[in-house]
Amino acid sequence: MAENIKSRSKAQSRQRVEGILGAMAILSLVAAWIIGATSVKADLMPAIRQAMPAADHFDEINSELYRAWADSTEEILLGYVALGEANGYGGPLTMAIAVSPEGQILGSAVAVHKETPSWMERVLDKDYLAKLLGKDYNDPFELGTDLDGITGATYTTRAMAEATLDASRSVAIFAGLPVDPQPKPRIVIGVPEIVLVALFAVGYIGKRPNFKYKKLIRWGSMLTGLLVLGFLYNSPLTITYINKLLLGFWPQWQTNLYYYLLIGGIIFVFSVDNKNPYCEWFCPFGAAQECMGAFGGAKVRSPGRYRDFLKWLQRGLAWAAILLALLFRNPGIASFEIFGTLFELLGSGVQFALLGIVLITSLFIRRPWCTYLCPLHPVEEFIRMTRKWILGLWPKTKTNA
């Protein structure tokens, strides 16, 4: 009896500490958001100069458009440099685009971006900017038809093309050139979107109680996720998606349907069913770990007395990844997932080392990344807690009314 009371009071005090720490974490994230939003904006002049290096000086028409003069007496007009913006993988991406007085693109430079550094490096290494040169403001700039994208960096290259078109059209409008009306954005539905909807549906059916083929359906769903959302399209859910949502960097829905389906689907299933439809059913990286576990005979292993420490370590990592993203208004700046390292073989030496450790550990411990490191797990905990809190408020409101 005395022991029962003791353990109950211990649990209560632990819950209180968790509540206080949780509230502090939320407050710090709100503070980081405010600091990030009010911080000084980047200097765009270096990118403007880089877009048109032949210019002697620039004369500002408005904050997004500059005239480029070849000489100090302003007799020879080289063209214009305009700033164009579009949404990339990590958030808004601004390009400085040099355009001739006739509307032809002469040069380009990335002014501001929120993309993962290694991804941006990949795009720049493949000389993607050179592909934009010589194009006209009336060209369609569509990936796949007018421009070739770069595998694994589709969002970044698409944003660069859209920002370039935006900038070149603003120059053409200013210069009084005949501008075709901008076509309405096409809704892009491809294999990843269709597969994602199918996986949500399969998960919904498979999670029904007493479903006979649950194990089989789950493995089928996981392997599809691994192959299609992992190796083919490298589009697993990452903390960057959550950070984009928090920062208000919501991409155009027509061209980013996958993002909305994934985030919306997860939130919808959570709020209705209180079940996570993604992690256990079709997360590509979770599936990769389970495949390794199937070879090595992995089991759920208890960390014993380190359980609480490890739980807080994981929460700390997630908190840091979100806090830094909000502070620097860059969703991917502290994202540490190693999904791209596995599915695209892209990443730093440190990421490959981490991937190696995780995969080896997966041989004998079930899903070590998900259990001890993944920043999405604490986010899931938070959604559950909030749901419980809201549901707890509901009957009171009803009674008061």
Place this chain on the structure above:
Amino acid sequence: MAENKNQRITNLLPYIILIFALISTVLIATHIGQNLAAEGILQIEPTATAPIPADGLESIPTLPNPTPTLPPINDA
């Protein structure tokens, strides 16, 4: 005997998991640091060391050249 071995492994597991998590955290922190440095947010100063000569050998401090002043020879 086998049970004993299994028990020993089970006892070691919390430590293995702890080591896994700690090493991974160090790697994650390094990766985040690298990202911040790539963005110019974090500046990693190189350690100040004495310049190494081109031949790779430590430079030997040069001593002042002793130039003894001899008294003028008087031929006369």
